Amino acid sequence: MVVFSENIFSSYVKNPNLFNNKGALLHSFVPEKISYRDREIMRLSSILAPVLRGFQTNNVFIYGTCGTGKTICSKFVLNQLEEMGSNNGRAIKTIYINCKMKRVADTEYRLFAQLLRELGVAVPDTGLPTDVLYRSFFEKVDEKEQAVVIMLDEIDYLFKKVGDTFLYNLTRINEELKKARLNIIGITNDLGMRDGLDMRVKSSLGEEELLFRPYNAAELKDILRKRAEAGFMPGVVSECVLSKCAALAAQEHGDARRALDLLRVAGEIAERRGDMEILEEHVDLAEQSIDMDKVIETMRSQPKHSQAVLLSIIKLSETMKKKSSWVDKRVLTGDVFNVYTSICEENCIKTLTQRRLGDLITELDMLGIINARVISKGRYGRTREISLAINEAVLEKTKKFLVERFGY
DNA sequence: AGTCCACAGGAAGGGCAGGCGA
C-alpha cells in the first residue's frame, strides 16, 4: 500500500498561483471590448438594429477561417442586442447552436430538438416526426410578439451532412410567422458553401454577407496581451512569450483561438511545474499537448468502428513507409478495409461493410484527422488515397491509445 | 475508341430504440 507522508493536494496548494481569472483565457469568454473587429461589429449591429424597433431584418451569412473572431463578435453583438432590447421593453431571444456538436445538432431532427430545448420545451432524443418538432418550434416562437435570433455556428458541417432543407424550412417558418420574427445568422469556415445552396435558400439566407479576414501576428499579440492582463497574475507573462504564441498562431492562418490555447496551456504547464512565470519552453510543450489532447479526445468519443478504421490507416501508413521506393506507397480504401477486417476479427467485433467504411473515412476526413482524396488509377479503378493529417508526436500517442483499445 | 477496374456515393429498405395514442 502506498503511504503518503502529506496530503496529496499539498503540492498543488504550495505551488504559486499564476492565474488570476482563467475564464478570460477561454474561447467562450466574451470580452467587453473586441480589438481589430470594429468594422465587422458595426456592420453586424447595423444589420440587426431594426429588431429593436420591431422590424424584420435581413439574415446574415458570416465567413472566415478558424479563429478570426466570427463567433465571439456575433455573440458580443447578440449580447448587446438582448441587453438593449430588455432596456427598451422589446422581447429579444438569442439562441446559439454549434452544428458540429455530435448528437446535439448534427441532423435536422436534432437541430430542431435543440432549438426547442433552448426555448424551454422538453423534446425526446428520438421517436417524434421531424415535422412535429418543426410545428412545435413554429408555435413556440409565434406564441408572443418577439424577435428570435438564431446563430448557427459551423453551419457548413450540418449542410454537408444533411443538405440545405433545414435552412429552407427555417426561412419558410420566418415567412409564416404572424407575431414573432425570426433571424438567422449562419457562421462558416467554408467560403465555398454558399455556391452549394439551393437558389431560394441562397437568396433568403445570404441577404447580407460578412467576411472576417485573419489576424496578423501584431494583432494577435495585442489581443493576447489584453487577455493575459485579465487572465494571469502580474509578471507571469513576458513579451517574448506573447510574441511566440502570436507567431505560432499567425502561421496557422491567424488563428486567435490557437494563440489563446497556447498561452493558457503554457500557463497550466508552468503552474504544474511550480514555475513563477511562463517560459518559451512551456509554449513548446503546450503546442504538442494541445494537438494531442484534441485528437485523442475526438477519437475517444468516436464509435469503435471509427477507431478501428483509424488504427488500420496508421498501421498501413507505417507499413508503406518501410516499403522500397519503387513500390506504390499509397494507402487506399481497399487496403484499409482488409486491415480493418482483421482488427475486427481479432477483437470479435462484427465488421461493417465496405460501403459503410467509406462513410467512416469521410467522417475522419471531416474531423481533420486524415486527408482522403478520390483518385483514379486508370485501369486499376477509382479509390481514395488516404494520408494522416496529424504530426508525429500526436500520432504516437493516438496509436498508443488505439493499440491499447484493440490490442492489435 | 472501347474496355475495364475498384471503388465512390446515391437510393431504398431492414432492424432497433424510443414516443405516442388507443
Place this chain on the structure above:
DNA sequence: TCGCCTGCCCTTCCTGTGGACT
C-alpha cells in the same frame, strides 16, 4: 400493453466515374 410511427445506423443494390490498358 400493443400497434404504429419516427429517426438513426447500417446493409444491399445499383449506377457513375476517370484514367490505364488494349
